[in-house]
Amino acid sequence: MRADARRNYDKIVEVARVVFREQGYDASLDEVARRAGVGPGTLYRHFPKRENLIDAIMQVWVDSVEEAAEKALASEGSPHDLLMTWFTEYVRLISLHKGGPAKITSAMDDPDSPIRTKCQVLRTAGGRVVDRLRADGALRDDVDALQISRLVGGVATVADQADLGEDAVRPMLEVVADGLLR
Amino acid sequence: MRADARRNYDKIVEVARVVFREQGYDASLDEVARRAGVGPGTLYRHFPKRENLIDAIMQVWVDSVEEAAEKALASEGSPHDLLMTWFTEYVRLISLHKGGPAKITSAMDDPDSPIRTKCQVLRTAGGRVVDRLRADGALRDDVDALQISRLVGGVATVADQADLGEDAVRPMLEVVADGLLR
DNA sequence: CACCATACGGAGACAGTCTCCGTTTAGCAA
DNA sequence: TTGCTAAACGGAGACTGTCTCCGTATGGTG
Numbered sequence: 001m002r003a004d005a006r007r008n009y010d011k012i013v014e015v016a017r018v019v020f021r022e023q024g025y026d027a028s029l030d031e032v033a034r035r036a037g038v039g040p041g042t043l044y045r046h047f048p049k050r051e052n053l054i055d056a057i058m059q060v061w062v063d064s065v066e067e068a069a070e071k072a073l074a075s076e077g078s079p080h081d082l083l084m085t086w087f088t089e090y091v092r093l094i095s096l097h098k099g100g101p102a103k104i105t106s107a108m109d110d111p112d113s114p115i116r117t118k119c120q121v122l123r124t125a126g127g128r129v130v131d132r133l134r135a136d137g138a139l140r141d142d143v144d145a146l147q148i149s150r151l152v153g154g155v156a157t158v159a160d161q162a163d164l165g166e167d168a169v170r171p172m173l174e175v176v177a178d179g180l181l182r
Numbered sequence: 183m184r185a186d187a188r189r190n191y192d193k194i195v196e197v198a199r200v201v202f203r204e205q206g207y208d209a210s211l212d213e214v215a216r217r218a219g220v221g222p223g224t225l226y227r228h229f230p231k232r233e234n235l236i237d238a239i240m241q242v243w244v245d246s247v248e249e250a251a252e253k254a255l256a257s258e259g260s261p262h263d264l265l266m267t268w269f270t271e272y273v274r275l276i277s278l279h280k281g282g283p284a285k286i287t288s289a290m291d292d293p294d295s296p297i298r299t300k301c302q303v304l305r306t307a308g309g310r311v312v313d314r315l316r317a318d319g320a321l322r323d324d325v326d327a328l329q330i331s332r333l334v335g336g337v338a339t340v341a342d343q344a345d346l347g348e349d350a351v352r353p354m355l356e357v358v359a360d361g362l363l364r
Numbered sequence: 365c366a367c368c369a370t371a372c373g374g375a376g377a378c379a380g381t382c383t384c385c386g387t388t389t390a391g392c393a394a
Numbered sequence: 395t396t397g398c399t400a401a402a403c404g405g406a407g408a409c410t411g412t413c414t415c416c417g418t419a420t421g422g423t424g
Binding site: 186187190220222227 | 400401402403404405
């Protein structure tokens, strides 16, 4: 990759992070290009689809996901507490940008999504939490890790779209957690 | 209202119903106008916002919601069965058009939404189910009817966006139902 | 320092939203 | 029937966002 290309690539990602934080994942890509000081062509060459850009932005975020799962597993609480810790972090991490929950959650079922690998990270992290609970026999056995991700993603999606705060989200997560344990 | 206005209004709603069924609630409104044989101006005069048109379409749907609640309440099953019957109908009714679950669920928290009255119908219908269960002492008491609507709306939203079938939805509703009962 | 593959960038095609305003028409009153 | 007017129409076009094409510029190499 040529040096100027690398510079532009990085600049676009940096600016996109700001713009998406301001306006959500639906922000204008031409505005991102303009603010990054490049032409639209340059942006679309590096990131043919909006989700390629989102994927690049999420790169730094992968570590946080793994840490969150770690943190949840490390805490020595009840299965319920474990679930709630993980769910809370999960929702926070996919809700960093407006539109994130919907995008990420629906990408989990789309094999061709450019952010597929990021979803994979979420799924494996969630899988570890689920496996632990499963081993303890705490979890009902008619749902798998993917369905749990969808459930929590659903809660995050409505919260994101209706602009609900953490206080409105917690009881919904409680319901899901209670429903999952037996 | 003048006769020609009435005619156009009805025609637009009729065509929109078809177009939205084909393409979801995000379909082009200019296409609706074109297929209805009116100019865009006419469409936008009758329906200043997309949701005004959606609201008009949902008019006939109100009865079905009330019938669904009726049906759920009439069945003489366990609280769990009652909830599942209602949830299943709820999801079906808000998922009739692609994009419906997200639109309806987020409108529940928007006092200015043109489809507010339709949401009200859903909420009162759901309220009756919840009241019954509450009276029986079957429901946990840290969640209200609105939060339950959001939870089920969340499930419907992810199912809609990820194109999940009824079989994938049922277990998620089971989890929610179990989590709500005590 | 010359060459050329690589990358740039902006004009512009295309699609969707929505408005403005000149034209048409329904409905009524004479 | 005719004439009038408020009501409604409709389409050109402004505006915004997506995305491409291609002439131009330049980084890196021999």
